[in-house]
Amino acid sequence: MVLRDMVRGKRYAGLWAASAVLIPVMTVAGCGDQGDPRPPVATHDGTAKPTPTPTPPGTVDAPVPPVPTSTDGTVKNDGEPKPHEVLVEVNVNGGLAGVSNQLIVHHDGSYTTRSGTKPPRTGRMTAAEVAELRAALEDPAFGKVPARPSGKPVADGFTYVISYDHRVVVAADGERPAALQRVFAALPDGGPPTSP
Structure with a gap:
């Protein structure tokens, strides 16, 4: 026992x-x-x-391509933009009438203008006009335009918000560097939409 x-x-x-x-x-x-x-x-x-997952026969693990970046570390798009992607957007506020307007230009030159509560207006720029607008936007001088106005605001003046290539520039009447004026001159319908 x-x-x-x-x-x-x-x-x-x-x-x-x-x-x-x-x-x-x-x-x-x-x-x-x-x-x-x-x-x-x-x-x-x-x-x-864990037991490794077997790869089915005949399949190859495709390598993940690296994300292209520029020298400053931001992601860049090496592909051509699609025609209906936005090239530039301009919003205008203020003035005597207190407008709140918007202009959107697409890469193919089509654009839409919205003014207050009015129905939107559409149009199309010529290839030469689009090329001029792109040249103005891609000008290194435009890249140096300050992101915010630094001077005293003009009474009853307009404020412009320009969005291009992940960059936003806010400008006001009284402070328009030449590079910004070149962009405004290349916009359809004679510039930013300021009419009520």
């Missing part, structure tokens, strides 16, 4: 030792988790890692 109790004690001790090893491994492997049904792979240090 003593021998049988000793054998039973060793058996239980063995079970306790085995459970002490298995429980952490099963916990690491996500036992009871309804996720990956494949058994974990034991590593040389006793931890468990």
Whole structure:
């Protein structure tokens, strides 16, 4: 009887030792988790890692192309813009009548002008006009136009918000650098929409 109790004690001790090893491994492997049904792979240090997912025959993992960036770290678009993507947007506010107008020009030269509550007007610039507008927007001098006006505002003057290529420039009457004036001159309908 003593021998049988000793054998039973060793058996239980063995079970306790085995459970002490298995429980952490099963916990690491996500036992009871309804996720990956494949058994974990034991590593040389006793931890468990998920079984690698096999690649189906005939498939090749395509490398992910790097995102093109410019020298300042911003993402750049090497592809040609789509015709209906916005080239430039100009919003005009203020003036004696208190206007709130908008002009959107697309890469294909189509544009829409909205003035207050009036129905929007549409039109299309010629290829030469679009080229002139692009040249004005891409001019390095326009890139140096301050993002905000620094002078004293003109009473009853207009405020212009120009959005181009992820850049926003806010300008006001009384402060129009030559590069900004060149962009305004290249806009359709004679410039920013200021009519009520």
